[in-house]
Amino acid sequence: MRAYEVFARFHRGEPLRHLGSVRSVDGEAALEAAVSIYLRRDAFERVWVVERGGVSEMVTDEEREKRRMAETEYRRPSYFTRRLASSGYRAAKLTLE
Amino acid sequence: MRAYEVFARFHRGEPLRHLGSVRSVDGEAALEAAVSIYLRRDAFERVWVVERGGVSEMVTDEEREKRRMAETEYRRPSYFTRRLASSGYRAAKLTLE
Amino acid sequence: MKREVQDAFHRYLLSLADDELVAGYRATEWTGIAPTLEEDVAFSSIGQDEVGHARAYYALLHELTGTMVDYRARQPDEYLHAQLVELACAPRYHADGNHAAGGDWAFALVRQYLYDLFDAERLQALRGSAWEPLAQQVEKMQREEKYHLHHGQLWFDRLALPDEGLAEDKGESRGRLRRALERAWPDALGLFEPVANEALLVRERLVPATAQDLLQRWLDRLHPLSERYRLPFPAERVDGSWNVTVEPRRGGRQGRHTADWTQLWDDMTSVYRLDPTATW
């Protein structure tokens, strides 16, 4: 028996979401188990199962992420606040070192 | 080079969501590609990659089933299960009662 | 801080900022043309990190001296980066169509890795700097540097180690890595050229480790990798420490640079120099 991670979605076009995991002998059995445990027979549009052993994972630390976002705010539309002044154009004096 | 499906979540507690796929030589390279392609602009908490060849899928063909089955009185959803081919999406159809 | 100490420390911080600036410029030259799409995106992030670090260091210079350093207004020989980071290795686009070929991705990886290893040792040492703003700044940057080293390590694994079960013994890529390393040694060792008055900065504990200390630590970290990958190594063990077996090429810390730098400086400042007083 091996652990399988279960992903599913209920309507076409949605991204698949992780629902949890099941223990089964193979992929077929894992699909059946996933449906019976997590999904009523006709509720879902698509189910994926994959052996947990086949998953590679990366977990980040919150500190690094907060810093990374602060460091790269130049990538966000909100970083550019200069507006086209309605009454003709006046450039805000913005020193860009 | 193999296709890897990418799942991630942005905060602890959320379910991981499928974001798309990358093409890499191994799991570690796929993680790096997944982070740079899909997550370079967001603070994320966790990312999984899994080889597409390891995924078993069950699909209901619900929407088109509904249309085709509308003419017949007996409504029987058909399921297709298959292993996703590692490079493209060549799927063998197996109808499950 | 005494005038003489501040001047020496100002030059030291400038060498940090310029190292990161020029390393970032050379790395981002590969944006749009790297060997694979996935690597193009990853390597561009590394280049952007370095330029981001340069901005942080220039801001520290402002804090130290009270005057805003506009890096663009300096002449080529006022830059104090090591020559390793200025060397060109990307193909060059020419509007008339005869582009400069000879892009060398092996050198781009090797240079970035050797520089990141140096920067990791430098940052670790500066954690102990007596000037608190610098100590705090470097602590933040170490997280990014860890990722840069990991990225480089992944590439060495892929290009230098044979895949199990594959006939290809990576001969082609190993040969290119070897040539890139041999080309890089003189300038890589040039990273460890001390700035003027280093001894004063060490005595004042503004800079906790000498360039020679960093060289030994850098070689300590590089040696096991050259063993693992069976690739060249620029030093030999004599009485418990490393003796370099390659003549370092110095000058960068005194503002002496190569033609590659004059070209990059000209590109980098060309629009700004159209009107240095304008807001760009």
Next chain:
Amino acid sequence: MSDDDRVEEFKQYVRGGGTIEPTDWMPDEYRQRLLRFVEMHANSEIMGALPERDWILRAPSLKRKLVLTAKIQDEVGHAQLLYRIAEDLGKPREQMFDDLVNGRTKFHNVFHYPTKTWADAGVIGWLVDAAAILSQSALLRTSYGPYARTMKRVCWEEAFHLKQGEDICLTLAGGSELQRSMLQEAINRWWEPLMMFHGPPTPPETDADLAWRIKTKPNDELRQEFLDRYVPQIREMGLTVPDPIVQKDPAAGRWAYSEPDWSKLYAVVSGSGPASAQRLGFRRLSYEEGAWVRNALTGRSLAAA
């Protein structure tokens, strides 16, 4: 069910707003047309990285450099997302790159032009990206699931591209005389490729991409949207567009403009634009110089490449 019925049912399903997923059955014509459309889009993203790339080294400040580098990095990221979709439709990435660098497949007209000044980075970032966003947001409702989902991500990222380009133009427009004239000259030079951007006004009923709902808006409607939104903004900056008859006819609610020379568009897109040879030559050079890396990754020795 005969094949024709199945194709007809597929067409009804698609026209009715249905979504097609990679593992679904598709008529060959749909798969081929979709693949060609996505491949051209992917080609345009990776070729689109080159014009602004001339300015990564010359951006006039560290902030402008970081912003422009991140923008071009996004375009390469978009190319990867789109080539992934095309690969899953059945064409290997190496073959798509090979076809592109050897001129067998096309990329968008605007990337066949040279860049001359820093103002080009502003005009491409703002006006060219604005034109691209209009056609890309029409793709949000494309019938192919992975393409629609990818367009959602691409359009979200493009919002930053537009803002940074606009910011460059606003700075130049409000700057010195040298900066203002640099911007006007760039707008004048880019106006023709911009007017050709959305393609000739093909009647919707003959546009097959519309029939399969790969595309969701006819070409001329997109061009009208572009003029309606951006000509006023250009004029508000105190700048002009070089086509004297560009004016909105309030009664008809449509913009008048000098009809582009569509034969020139075909010439440009088939490789004889002002910088086509230079752009393709550089893409081929960098692609071939990186072959050893790809071979090391896939374990093929160079001989077999």
